[in-house]
Amino acid sequence: MSDLVQIENLVKYFDIGPDQRVHAVDDISLTIGEREIVGLVGESGSGKSTLGKAVVGLHDKTSGTVKYRGELLPQKYTPHDFQTHATRMQMIFQDPYSSLNPRMTVGEIIGEGLKLHSGLDTAKVREQVGDWLERVGLEADHMSRYPHEFSGGQRQRIGIARALILEPEFVVCDEPISALDVSVQAQVVNLLDELKQTMGLTLLFIAHDLSMVRYVSDRMAVMYLGSLVEIGPADEVFFRPKHPYTQILVGSNPEADPKRERSRPSTAIQGEIPSPVNVPPGCRFANRCPEVMPTCHSETPTLITLKDVTAGKSPRQVACHLFNSDTLN
Numbered sequence: 001m002s003d004l005v006q007i008e009n010l011v012k013y014f015d016i017g018p019d020q021r022v023h024a025v026d027d028i029s030l031t032i033g034e035r036e037i038v039g040l041v042g043e044s045g046s047g048k049s050t051l052g053k054a055v056v057g058l059h060d061k062t063s064g065t066v067k068y069r070g071e072l073l074p075q076k077y078t079p080h081d082f083q084t085h086a087t088r089m090q091m092i093f094q095d096p097y098s099s100l101n102p103r104m105t106v107g108e109i110i111g112e113g114l115k116l117h118s119g120l121d122t123a124k125v126r127e128q129v130g131d132w133l134e135r136v137g138l139e140a141d142h143m144s145r146y147p148h149e150f151s152g153g154q155r156q157r158i159g160i161a162r163a164l165i166l167e168p169e170f171v172v173c174d175e176p177i178s179a180l181d182v183s184v185q186a187q188v189v190n191l192l193d194e195l196k197q198t199m200g201l202t203l204l205f206i207a208h209d210l211s212m213v214r215y216v217s218d219r220m221a222v223m224y225l226g227s228l229v230e231i232g233p234a235d236e237v238f239f240r241p242k243h244p245y246t247q248i249l250v251g252s253n254p255e256a257d258p259k260r261e262r263s264r265p266s267t268a269i270q271g272e273i274p275s276p277v278n279v280p281p282g283c284r285f286a287n288r289c290p291e292v293m294p295t296c297h298s299e300t301p302t303l304i305t306l307k308d309v310t311a312g313k314s315p316r317q318v319a320c321h322l323f324n325s326d327t328l329n
Contacts, residue, residue, distance in 0.1 A: 004170055004202045005032040005055065010064035012047075012054045022276045024050040026226035027064070029303075032170070037196060037203040039217030039234060041210055041249065045273060047226040048206045049094070052172040055204065056089045057081060068170070087117055090163040094175040096155035100147040100162075106133070107143030110162045117166060132161040136191060153184035157191070164195060170202045178208060185209070189216050210253040214238040219314055222246045225284040226276060228303060232316035242306070242318045244289045245269075283321065295321050 012025040024047045032038050040048050053059045055066050057077035066073045068088065074081050093099035100109055111129045114120060120128070130140030136157040147155055156176055163171055173192065177185040193216055195201055207213050213220060213234065220237040222230040222245065230243040241247045248269050271288040274280050280287065286296040301319040 002034050003031045004034040004036075004069060005204075006065075006067040006070075007031070007051075007055060008065045008067070010051070010054060010066065011062040012050055012059055013062045016277070020277055023226045023279050024276060025054060026279070028223075028226075028228055030221060030228065030231070032202060032204060033218075034169075035196070035200050035202055036219065037193075037205055037217045039213035039220045040204060040206045040223060041208065041213050041220060042223035043249075043269075043273060044208075045225075045276070046223045047276075048223055049174050051223070052091065052174050052204055052206055056091050056172050057085065058091065083117070086113060086168075087166045088168050089170045089172075090166065090168040091172045091174060092156075092159050092163045092176045094178055096152055096159050096176075096180075097147060099159055100155060102147055104146075105143060106145055106147065106150075106158055109147070110143070110158065110165055113162065113166050128165060129161075132165050133158075135195075136161045137187070151184075153180050153187065156180060156184075156188055160188070160191065160195075164199070164201075167199065169200070170204075172204045172206070174206050175208065176205075177212065185212060192216065210238060210250060222249065225274060225279065227284060227319070228317075229285065229319045230317065231303070233313050236313070236316060242316065242323065243285075243320050244291050244322075245285050248290075283319075291322060293321055 007028060007030045010025055010028045014022040014024055016022055028051060040051070042048055050059060054061055057073065060076040107126060107129050110132060111125045114125050114128060126143070129143050133140050133142055138154060138157055147158065150158065177188050180188060189212055192203065196203065205213060205217055217234040219232065220234040221228055222237065222243065224245050230237060230241065230246045237246060238250060241250050252269070269288055274284060274287065282298045283289070283296040283301050286292050289296065299321065301321050303317040303319045304323060306316045306318060306323065
């Protein structure tokens with residue numbers, strides 16, 4: 001499987017005052033393979049959405065690079081860059097209502113990108129909009145309605161149709177299920193998985209629900225305070241987490257099967273997440289970690305690849321002083 005997206009040492013800071021900046025994304029490197037779904041999890045404020053938006057150009061990059069099929073993408077997008085890359089990369093937003101223009105009909109919302117980028121006439125655009133409405137489980141005659149006439153789950157399907165009608169290869173899904181009921185979440189996730197199979201989509205799937213991310217993803221990446229702390233095959237990260245932060249996240253995640261034993265006891269993370277403006281030295285999780293060591297407060301751990309790689313599986317990477325490059329687990 002070849003890499004579709006390569007993120008290298010990506011940094012995104014927000015300046016908020018004299019000598020003050022929010023370290024939203026801090027030196028992240030991640031590759032996403034063609035037709036792969038990578039799940040990105042972490043607490044609110046960890047920088048997941050900022051990372052996704054920086055990858056598709058909605059945020060300027062402070063430093064670092066993003067490559068798409070080996071092509072270096074701009075640090076700061078111009079309107080021309082958005083038009084160039086819109087047919088290759090799209091984003092599905094978290095809030096299915098505020099991301100849809102209430103003054104436009106569903107047909108206008110979904111067909112807007114197609115009109116801009118395809119050169120099709122109005123009749124052909126309407127035909128494709130109708131096809132996509134049915135493809136996401138709605139009806140073609142819904143195109144004359146407005147967003148407020150739909151439920152949250154239906155609005156999210158409209159957002160999916162809007163993003164995918166241009167048939168992009170890569171889509172960032174920014175918590176597309178967080179505002180939905182559990183039953184509707186499953187429907188949307190199954191829809192995305194089905195479209196991945198039929199369209200060959202590559203997804204960066206951002207969410208809080210670790211169980212849902214494990215279900216839909218090939219690999220899982222765990223983010224904490226702007227940095228990655230663990231990456232690996234989704235099942236491995238979920239059922240055999242290595243980093244103490246991941247272990248607590250998994251332990252606090254609701255278990256769908258009451259008969260399944262957890263790899264760690266259920267617990268809550270103690271303490272407050274540090275300020276992204278005043279990032280502490282050393283390991284960023286040190287003040288909340290149950291296995292903290294003196295070195296954690298002074299030395300910043302880097303992602304290292306563990307040697308316990310199962311044949312055919314992606315490598316496990318962990319940024320923690322409990323592990324070193326010779327670790328076998």
